[in-house]
Amino acid sequence: MAHALHFSISLSPPPPPFLSKRLSSKPYACSARSPISSVHSVSPVSENGLPLSKAPAPVVLQPTTVDSGVMHVDVAMEVELRENGPRSSRRTKLVCTIGPATCGLDELEALAAGGMNVARLNMCHGTREWHRTVIERVRWLNQVKGFSVSIMMDTEGSEVHMGDLGGLTSAKAEDGDIWTFSVRAFNSHRPECTISVNYDGFAEDVKVGDELLVDGGMVRFEVIDKIGPDVKCRCTDSGLLLPRANLTFWRNGSLVQARNAMLPTISSKDWLDIDFGIAEGVDFIAVSFVKSAEVIKQLKSYIAGRSCESDVAVIAKIESFGSLKNLKEIIQASDGAMVARGDLGAQIPLEEVPSIQEKIIRLCRQLNKPVIVASQLLKSMIEYPTPTRAEVADVSEAVKQQADGLMLSGESAMGQYPEKALAVLRSVSLRIERWWREEKHNDNMELPDIASTSLESVSEEICHAATKMANKLEADALFVYTRTGHMASLLSRCRPDCPVFAFTPRPSSQRRLNLHWGLIPFCLSFTNDMESNLDKSFSLLKARGMIKSGDLIISVSDMLQSVQVVKVP
Numbered sequence: 001m002a003h004a005l006h007f008s009i010s011l012s013p014p015p016p017p018f019l020s021k022r023l024s025s026k027p028y029a030c031s032a033r034s035p036i037s038s039v040h041s042v043s044p045v046s047e048n049g050l051p052l053s054k055a056p057a058p059v060v061l062q063p064t065t066v067d068s069g070v071m072h073v074d075v076a077m078e079v080e081l082r083e084n085g086p087r088s089s090r091r092t093k094l095v096c097t098i099g100p101a102t103c104g105l106d107e108l109e110a111l112a113a114g115g116m117n118v119a120r121l122n123m124c125h126g127t128r129e130w131h132r133t134v135i136e137r138v139r140w141l142n143q144v145k146g147f148s149v150s151i152m153m154d155t156e157g158s159e160v161h162m163g164d165l166g167g168l169t170s171a172k173a174e175d176g177d178i179w180t181f182s183v184r185a186f187n188s189h190r191p192e193c194t195i196s197v198n199y200d201g202f203a204e205d206v207k208v209g210d211e212l213l214v215d216g217g218m219v220r221f222e223v224i225d226k227i228g229p230d231v232k233c234r235c236t237d238s239g240l241l242l243p244r245a246n247l248t249f250w251r252n253g254s255l256v257q258a259r260n261a262m263l264p265t266i267s268s269k270d271w272l273d274i275d276f277g278i279a280e281g282v283d284f285i286a287v288s289f290v291k292s293a294e295v296i297k298q299l300k301s302y303i304a305g306r307s308c309e310s311d312v313a314v315i316a317k318i319e320s321f322g323s324l325k326n327l328k329e330i331i332q333a334s335d336g337a338m339v340a341r342g343d344l345g346a347q348i349p350l351e352e353v354p355s356i357q358e359k360i361i362r363l364c365r366q367l368n369k370p371v372i373v374a375s376q377l378l379k380s381m382i383e384y385p386t387p388t389r390a391e392v393a394d395v396s397e398a399v400k401q402q403a404d405g406l407m408l409s410g411e412s413a414m415g416q417y418p419e420k421a422l423a424v425l426r427s428v429s430l431r432i433e434r435w436w437r438e439e440k441h442n443d444n445m446e447l448p449d450i451a452s453t454s455l456e457s458v459s460e461e462i463c464h465a466a467t468k469m470a471n472k473l474e475a476d477a478l479f480v481y482t483r484t485g486h487m488a489s490l491l492s493r494c495r496p497d498c499p500v501f502a503f504t505p506r507p508s509s510q511r512r513l514n515l516h517w518g519l520i521p522f523c524l525s526f527t528n529d530m531e532s533n534l535d536k537s538f539s540l541l542k543a544r545g546m547i548k549s550g551d552l553i554i555s556v557s558d559m560l561q562s563v564q565v566v567k568v569p
């Protein structure tokens with residue numbers, strides 16, 4: 001069901017400067033990269049490969065506040081509120097990976113109108129120039145078309161992966177075929193049945209008899225011989241090899257934690273991408289293959305030194321064997337987490353993934369961090385216009401677990417039905433959320449105190465009390481006026497039955513709150529006078545049809561330590 005979007009914009013839209021740029025919708029040749037084994041240090045380096053002696057000047061992003069009297073909310077959320085009313089609005093947030101299938105302005109707009117809350121850019125693929133153009137397009141849609149889509153940059157990390165296939169979108173490996181995996185680089189001419197590997201130590205680390213898994217087992221090989229830099233393998237499970245697919249190797253049924261496990265989580269190429277992300281003002285940086293809390297702390301302090309706004313949130317991707325040992329510390333140090341089931345499923349037995357997903361979601365809720373469930377949610381929709389029943393059941397499980405966000409990967413990056421896949425996530429989320437509320441399954445999770453000061457304890461208690469009241473009184477919405485966004489996250493953590501309208505004066509906080517379950521972030525300037533804040537919000541929201549007279553609102557703020565119960569006049 002597609003929504004027609006009706007909104008008026010007083011400015012005449014400036015012509016987007018990037019419209020003339022053509023982004024290839026075919027896989028592009030990626031620039032040559034240095035082999036990851038040459039990386040020894042995690043210190044930031046400049047474009048010429050030299051360490052940065054001092055941090056570059058702080059980056060100033062976008063306007064930091066809004067005009068009084070102006071209220072901004074994502075136009076797709078506004079339509080949803082107007083059409084369905086607050087209580088029926090979607091609580092689960094949707095993240096779409098942008099790739100060749102969706103990098104055009106029209107495709108991006110269709111995703112934004114279809115409910116995309118966050119656009120993800122995977123730095124494993126594409127050039128920085130390509131990503132910059134996508135970011136410009138999303139910003140243009142936000143500024144001119146009234147959306148509020150956040151941007152998440154996902155680092156490549158020091159994983160072992162295949163190189164490009166010399167322009168091919170895929171290559172078929174058949175049972176019994178002999179393929180060569182080599183650390184040699186093939187610039188223009190790649191010999192037949194030969195794949196380059198980005199990790200120099202590859203040939204030394206594997207042994208004859210090892211099992212080589214491409215993309216977590218989409219294709220399998222057995223190592224049959226080693227000749228210098230070349231590793232000869234026989235295909236034992238046929239399938240499609242995709243450019244830059246991830247590689248793991250197994251010995252006697254266990255994942256080999258070879259020297260690549262010692263490589264830094266953030267490679268020198270990643271640091272350059274991170275500099276790029278900060279300069280472009282991305283909202284989230286997702287760090288691949290996190291193994292410890294230290295790397296997250298290091299990145300957070302790097303960001304704080306680089307950007308005066310320091311509003312880039314750091315998301316820890318849980319996708320390696322190593323991350324599971326330090327799960328709590330990693331999540332505690334981060335601003336959020338991602339259950340990256342694609343690589344995770346290649347590192348631990350598949351049958352362990354569902355329970356670990358549940359555990360991570362629970363832990364994130366307890367520690368008050370947003371969590372995204374990612375990979376293969378609707379994988380068959382890369383090729384087919386409808387999902388399998390099993391995929392719908394998987395999505396519904398993540399919705400029942402009340403994960404903050406669900407993510408599309410290949411489905412939106414290079415699939416044939418990106419908008420349909422997003423529509424499936426949207427409709428399954430809405431349906432399952434409603435059913436779960438009606439069944440009164442919401443919320444019996446014990447939430448430990450997380451406050452570190454007495455003032456924070458008061459905020460936490462206020463949020464618990466406000467949620468309880470809102471549920472009991474069947475309020476239409478909770479309102480929260482928050483300068484930093486923290487109080488809004490505390491309300492989201494309580495997973496109330498009604499949505500939370502989160503008012504914040506800063507566009508960057510508004511975009512960051514996009515990822516939290518049940519929050520509808522508004523950018524609005526407000527004062528310390530709650531009466532006038534409520535009056536102003538009511539009149540703006542009523543005028544735009546997002547609430548109506550008689551609606552019951554429970555309101556809290558991080559300025560006034562009380563809970564207000566108000567009927568919309």
Ligand SMILES: Nc1ncnc2c1ncn2[C@@H]1O[C@H](COP(=O)(O)OP(=O)(O)OP(=O)(O)O)[C@@H](O)[C@H]1O
Nearest residue numbers: 097098099100122124125126342343409410413414
């Ligand atoms: N920017 C891009 N350019 C070209 N293809 C892309 C891009 N982003 C994603 N893709 C394609 O979509 C597929 C799925 O995307 P996804 O982000 O899940 O990547 P991945 O390679 O599986 O790695 P990761 O583990 O980081 O998610 C990729 O394998 C790639 O084929």
Ligand SMILES: CC(=O)C(=O)O
Nearest residue numbers: 340341342343374375
């Ligand atoms: C999303 C991701 O990186 C994964 O599933 O591996």
Ligand SMILES: [K+]
Nearest residue numbers: 154155156288
């Ligand atoms: K990645």
Ligand SMILES: [Mg+2]
Nearest residue numbers: 319340342343
């Ligand atoms: Mg991954």
